[in-house]
Amino acid sequence: MEGVAEELYHCGFEGVNVTFTSDIKEALTGAKYIVNSGGAARKAGMTREDLLKGNAAIAEEFGKNVKQYCPDVKHIVVIFNPADITGLITLLYSGLKPSQVTTLAALDSTRLRSELAKHFGVSMDAVENCRTYGGHGEQMAVFASTAKVNGKPLIDMIGTDALTKEQWAEIQQKVTKGGANIINLRGRSSFQSPAYVSIEMIGAAMGGKAFRWPAGTYISNDKYDHIMMAWETSITADGCHCAALNGTAEEQAALDKSYAHLCELRDEVIAMGVLPAISEWNKLNPNIK
Amino acid sequence: MEGVAEELYHCGFEGVNVTFTSDIKEALTGAKYIVNSGGAARKAGMTREDLLKGNAAIAEEFGKNVKQYCPDVKHIVVIFNPADITGLITLLYSGLKPSQVTTLAALDSTRLRSELAKHFGVSMDAVENCRTYGGHGEQMAVFASTAKVNGKPLIDMIGTDALTKEQWAEIQQKVTKGGANIINLRGRSSFQSPAYVSIEMIGAAMGGKAFRWPAGTYISNDKYDHIMMAWETSITADGCHCAALNGTAEEQAALDKSYAHLCELRDEVIAMGVLPAISEWNKLNPNIK
Numbered sequence: 001m002e003g004v005a006e007e008l009y010h011c012g013f014e015g016v017n018v019t020f021t022s023d024i025k026e027a028l029t030g031a032k033y034i035v036n037s038g039g040a041a042r043k044a045g046m047t048r049e050d051l052l053k054g055n056a057a058i059a060e061e062f063g064k065n066v067k068q069y070c071p072d073v074k075h076i077v078v079i080f081n082p083a084d085i086t087g088l089i090t091l092l093y094s095g096l097k098p099s100q101v102t103t104l105a106a107l108d109s110t111r112l113r114s115e116l117a118k119h120f121g122v123s124m125d126a127v128e129n130c131r132t133y134g135g136h137g138e139q140m141a142v143f144a145s146t147a148k149v150n151g152k153p154l155i156d157m158i159g160t161d162a163l164t165k166e167q168w169a170e171i172q173q174k175v176t177k178g179g180a181n182i183i184n185l186r187g188r189s190s191f192q193s194p195a196y197v198s199i200e201m202i203g204a205a206m207g208g209k210a211f212r213w214p215a216g217t218y219i220s221n222d223k224y225d226h227i228m229m230a231w232e233t234s235i236t237a238d239g240c241h242c243a244a245l246n247g248t249a250e251e252q253a254a255l256d257k258s259y260a261h262l263c264e265l266r267d268e269v270i271a272m273g274v275l276p277a278i279s280e281w282n283k284l285n286p287n288i289k
Numbered sequence: 290m291e292g293v294a295e296e297l298y299h300c301g302f303e304g305v306n307v308t309f310t311s312d313i314k315e316a317l318t319g320a321k322y323i324v325n326s327g328g329a330a331r332k333a334g335m336t337r338e339d340l341l342k343g344n345a346a347i348a349e350e351f352g353k354n355v356k357q358y359c360p361d362v363k364h365i366v367v368i369f370n371p372a373d374i375t376g377l378i379t380l381l382y383s384g385l386k387p388s389q390v391t392t393l394a395a396l397d398s399t400r401l402r403s404e405l406a407k408h409f410g411v412s413m414d415a416v417e418n419c420r421t422y423g424g425h426g427e428q429m430a431v432f433a434s435t436a437k438v439n440g441k442p443l444i445d446m447i448g449t450d451a452l453t454k455e456q457w458a459e460i461q462q463k464v465t466k467g468g469a470n471i472i473n474l475r476g477r478s479s480f481q482s483p484a485y486v487s488i489e490m491i492g493a494a495m496g497g498k499a500f501r502w503p504a505g506t507y508i509s510n511d512k513y514d515h516i517m518m519a520w521e522t523s524i525t526a527d528g529c530h531c532a533a534l535n536g537t538a539e540e541q542a543a544l545d546k547s548y549a550h551l552c553e554l555r556d557e558v559i560a561m562g563v564l565p566a567i568s569e570w571n572k573l574n575p576n577i578k
Contacts, residue, residue: 003474185292
């Protein structure tokens with residue numbers, strides 16, 4: 001940690017006050033904006049459930065610490081996986097409003113942009129409005145209907161020679177496995193892209209430039225409830241707010257499936273005792289219905 | 290390399306075209322601005338000079354490649370160590386003008402700012418105009434006379450209770466060993482600060498914001514000649530130009546000593562056969578007298 005701080009000092013930034021500590025009270029007291037990458041990575045011999053259990057407990061402790069040391073925090077971005085679940089736990093234990101806790105889901109959308117640019121051999125800028133919704137894990141809904149390539153709707157190209165159905169399925173798979181691919185290529189989990197994009201989210205939450213990608217946010221509507229997942233959102237100084245999300249019947253079905261998967265994970269966490277039954281959530285955090 | 294590119298793609302930058310290759314011809318053809326970090330990295334226990342032999346040969350090849358593939362390059366920043374020597378070799382073999390090749394020496398000055406801020410317990414911004422000149426190695430001239438802390442000249446504080454001579458000597462030592470300290474702390478050579486600061490240099494060379502620190506540049510004046518070292522400079526779209534450099538007698542002596550050390554290194558490289566005798570430099574690069 002000291003080495004990272006030293007490197008930042010040596011950049012010679014102006015108007016920046018970098019500090020570091022391993023004391024959670026010192027770290028959080030008075031904090032206004034937080035990015036939390038503080039979970040464990042999955043190690044050899046660990047099952048997915050082990051990872052879930054460990055990081056769920058870390059998120060619970062983090063949420064409680066936020067409540068104790070910085071209840072006036074403006075916005076928190078949770079980026080440790082499974083982020084949909086760790087973000088949800090953080091929200092519940094922190095007592096914050098749903099608009100104040102988001103998770104980093106945007107990398108799936110940026111990965112879709114990247115894979116489409118590579119497939120079509122065009123610049124990234126020629127690929128517009130890529131979106132994935134739902135979980136930031138093994139089950140996500142990679143949408144086609146929002147995106148355009150060189151101004152043409154992507155969905156009109158799927159099933160043509162420009163992009164066969166098989167190729168589109170491959171791209172969706174590459175997007176879903178984008179994080180795993182970084183681990184294969186670099187021998188470690190991605191770090192530059194989560195750092196950059198999560199700070200863009202915080203920038204938007206501070207009233208800065210609009211955030212251009214979906215965020216993971218608490219969802220409570222007619223169809224989906226008591227879950228945190230990637231959604232069409234805007235992040236402003238008032239926090240994260242949901243917008244309309246439209247897709248084809250096939251895309252909606254993929255989103256339903258992703259939601260169902262997240263509900264299973266959430267219920268596992270409830271069974272573990274990390275979260276209470278949904279009926280008790282309002283007692284834990286009155287901002288949750 | 291692919292993993293790094295993927296991470297950059299996933300940041301979702303706009304207006305950026307990231308490509309990568311391990312083919313030197315493809316990498317350099319048409320290049321206008323280059324940062325070269327392409328030497329072997331320093332490992333724990335090694336001094337910058339230990340790297341000399343291997344990286345001198347790499348710099349020679351790089352300079353020749355620049356001459357062959359991108360003779361119209363505008364500016365090159367060399368950041369692999371010992372940068373004073375690799376920069377000099379690059380300049381000579383590339384055939385470029387001295388104003389077009391600089392080295393990353395600024396981290397010593399930013400480290401001085403950082404160490405002074407830590408010593409005085411003030412914000413980095415309260416420490417102004419820190420400068421080190423001469424070599425970016427074990428022998429550098431860490432100046433006091435340029436700097437101010439909270440608006441007060443640093444040099445007036447040295448030898449007082451605020452900063453004893455011993456403490457100042459310790460700070461100078463920490464600055465000189467700043468890079469080695471990063472290796473000790475992180476288990477690898479610094480990378481964020483060189484990346485950030487070298488791109489600031491390129492930004493200035495593209496006509497952007499002024500670069501606020503000394504650069505390593507080719508020096509040819511009454512006192513020092515045929516050497517590359519940190520100097521008071523300005524970097525603009527016209528390249529790097531030297532300004533006046535003033536110091537106390539003690540500081541000038543430290544600079545003389547640093548210069549003498551660099552001359553020894555340069556002469557080692559000549560003895561190795563990587564560089565010709567100084568009398569032949571003009572034949573190698575007509576821009577050098």
